[in-house]
Amino acid sequence: MLDIKFIRENKDLVKKGVTDKQFDPSIVDEVLKVDEERKKLQLEVEELRSERNKVAKAGKPQPSEASRGKEIKENLKKLEPEFDKVDTKFLELLNQIPNLPLPNVPVGKNESENVEIKKVGEIRKLNFTPKDHLELGTKLGILDFETGAKVTGSQFYFLYGDGALLELALVQYAMELLSKEGFLPVITPDLAKSRFYLGTGYAPKGVEAQTYIVEGEDLGLIATAEVTLAGKHADEVIPENELPKKYIGYSHCFRQEAGAYGKYSKGMYRVHQFTKAEMFIYCKPEESEAMHQHILEMEEKIYQNLGLPYRVLEICTGDLGAMAARKYDIEAWMPGRNDYGEVTSTSNCTDYQARNLNIKYRKKDGKIEFVHMLNGTAIATSRTPLAILENYQNEDGSVTIPEVLRKWMGKEKVEKRNK
RNA sequence: GGUGAGGUCGCAUAGCGGACUAGUGCAGCGGUCUUGAAAACCGCCGUAGUCUUUUAAGGCUACCGUGGGUUCGAAUCCCACCCUCACCGCCA
Numbered sequence: 001m002l003d004i005k006f007i008r009e010n011k012d013l014v015k016k017g018v019t020d021k022q023f024d025p026s027i028v029d030e031v032l033k034v035d036e037e038r039k040k041l042q043l044e045v046e047e048l049r050s051e052r053n054k055v056a057k058a059g060k061p062q063p064s065e066a067s068r069g070k071e072i073k074e075n076l077k078k079l080e081p082e083f084d085k086v087d088t089k090f091l092e093l094l095n096q097i098p099n100l101p102l103p104n105v106p107v108g109k110n111e112s113e114n115v116e117i118k119k120v121g122e123i124r125k126l127n128f129t130p131k132d133h134l135e136l137g138t139k140l141g142i143l144d145f146e147t148g149a150k151v152t153g154s155q156f157y158f159l160y161g162d163g164a165l166l167e168l169a170l171v172q173y174a175m176e177l178l179s180k181e182g183f184l185p186v187i188t189p190d191l192a193k194s195r196f197y198l199g200t201g202y203a204p205k206g207v208e209a210q211t212y213i214v215e216g217e218d219l220g221l222i223a224t225a226e227v228t229l230a231g232k233h234a235d236e237v238i239p240e241n242e243l244p245k246k247y248i249g250y251s252h253c254f255r256q257e258a259g260a261y262g263k264y265s266k267g268m269y270r271v272h273q274f275t276k277a278e279m280f281i282y283c284k285p286e287e288s289e290a291m292h293q294h295i296l297e298m299e300e301k302i303y304q305n306l307g308l309p310y311r312v313l314e315i316c317t318g319d320l321g322a323m324a325a326r327k328y329d330i331e332a333w334m335p336g337r338n339d340y341g342e343v344t345s346t347s348n349c350t351d352y353q354a355r356n357l358n359i360k361y362r363k364k365d366g367k368i369e370f371v372h373m374l375n376g377t378a379i380a381t382s383r384t385p386l387a388i389l390e391n392y393q394n395e396d397g398s399v400t401i402p403e404v405l406r407k408w409m410g411k412e413k414v415e416k417r418n419k
Numbered sequence: 420g421g422u423g424a425g426g427u428c429g430c431a432u433a434g435c436g437g438a439c440u441a442g443u444g445c446a447g448c449g450g451u452c453u454u455g456a457a458a459a460c461c462g463c464c465g466u467a468g469u470c471u472u473u474u475a476a477g478g479c480u481a482c483c484g485u486g487g488g489u490u491c492g493a494a495u496c497c498c499a500c501c502c503u504c505a506c507c508g509c510c511a
Contacts, residue, residue: 042469046480053480056437056492069491237429237466362429366448368466 001094001355004035017100020107020317027096034090041083048076098322099352102289105326108316114329115316120300121309123333124391131397132336133389134267137163139397140416145267155257155272162414166388166401167275167381169408174277174302174378175248181298183248183279188228190252191219196231200323200353212254225249226375229280234357238371240364244283244291248378251276267386269341274382281374284361285351288372289326292348295376296328299344302378306402308387309333311340325350332387343383346376 007014007028015025052072101107106115137143142163148156159167175185197211197220212221222228229249238245253276257265268274279298283291296312303310315327324347331340351370354360360368392400399414406412 039469042480046469049481050479052492056490057440073491239429366464 001091001352002097002099003351003355004031004094007031007097008035014097014100017317018097020101021098021320021322022109022318023096023098023322027093031090031093031097034086034093038083038086038090041079041086045076045079045083048072048079052076095356098320099325099350101317101320102326102348102350105320106314106316107318109318110316111319113316114313114319117312117314117328119309119311120304121307121333123309124335126335126395128395130335130390130393132267133334133386134336136389136393136397136399137267140399140414142166142414143268153272155270157268157271162409162411163385165409166385166405166414169405170379170381170384171250171275171277172408173404175250177302177305178248178277178279178298178378181246183246186225186229186247186249188222188225188232188249188251190222190254192222192227192231193218194220196234196357197222197227200227200230200357210255210257212256221254222251223255224253224276224375225251225278226280229278229375230353230357230359230373233282233359236359237368238282238359238361240284240361243361243371244281244287247280249278249280251278253380266336268382269386271382274380276380277378279346279374279376279378282359282361282371283374285369285372288348288350288374291372291374292326292328292346295346295374296330299330299346299376299378303330303332303343305404306384306388308343308391308402310343321347323347323349323352325352332384333391334387335390335393336386341383341387343380343387344377346374348372348374 002014011028011032015028018025018028052069055069055072106113108114131139134143134145138145140162142159142161144158144160145156147158148154151158179185191214194213210223214220226249228251229247232247233245252273254273257270257272279295281291281295300310300312310330310332313329313331315324315329320327327345327347329342329346330344332343334341350372353373354370359371359373361371362368388402389399392402394400394413397416401409401412401414
């Protein structure tokens, strides 16, 4: 959420940001209106409580005071629920105001106005018609959606042999590279309490649209390790000298993806479960822009080393979503669709998530302030293997393994298995 | 899953209905002393919200695992839940 004080004092600025994000700016006026109501009620409640405390402090049973005390109690019994109701409504509305875009973010209505900031790598010219990853993987016997559908449901898959090894190799590659860059490798739980899968904004509006929820418990399957890594420091005050904290988290990710079908969702591009190595950084406000560039650099390094052609997009205001103040996506070339497709996304959420989760840091001078929080994909297995299969395919249907992964795969090429 | 013990201010502890405006110790910050340091001594030292106010400062409210309840008054009593520790059971 945003700081209500900031909203009170910068109404027009907030409205502009909200408008640029393609949210309805009237929400800002609504919040301020309910805020006034809330403050009024709060004052009444606090005055009553103050009197109650005085009466109580006067000591023993004095008959007249006791009856006044009873009266106050009755009044509070009516007023407090009223305040709670308004307060709840206030928070609900406040949470609907998205994070504001940073000043240099390109203004645009939707994804069509995202800005391509660079293109890297050369697209291989093939002298044969490329197959898509689904056909390649299925024929190689390493990818099996049919059994996934049988056992679990549509858009789930089994990996066999080199398919399984490729996923593990990618994760190990990313973990090794990033731990050398000062990121702490973390394996997190794959489930989290609702406070965290909601508090990180993964389901702020459509709520259950993305998240699988465990019946009878306050638990859901995480959509990304961002949820657990952000929850890790909830309600903490981090000493300044421990910042920045850099994590590379490993988890499985679960998304319902309700209604998300279509030709671009084919095969591994959009699935209900995948594995991901996710970078996550907590830092001081003044260094968050630099940290964001740092994450993007790491992502580029990974895709360069994997030898995958890609482009970098700066996401425009209208496509940022609620949490991000700035966002970059990397799209890798995917011959199967003859187009680029998203493989990573890195967001600077500034202090928006930190305010939801109450994560602060103590400065050297003793002052306490909210941290900035950033996240970025290192490897999303399903989409990265997809890009590898399609870009490294040979005419005979075999797939050459990228050099950096060979030490974990123990071979240079994936070929058809008999069994 | 069962039984028992426990969750109090950064840490450690006290607290068993009205002297709690949550005490004490440690750590931290400032000072005196010292060539410097240590020690000793003195002072300061939670978070959030809100009101008065230009600021500064002060007042008020809430917070003793979480949520309810009893009472004029709850850290303290009652109920439910969560977590930690120990032992037992069950399992990779």
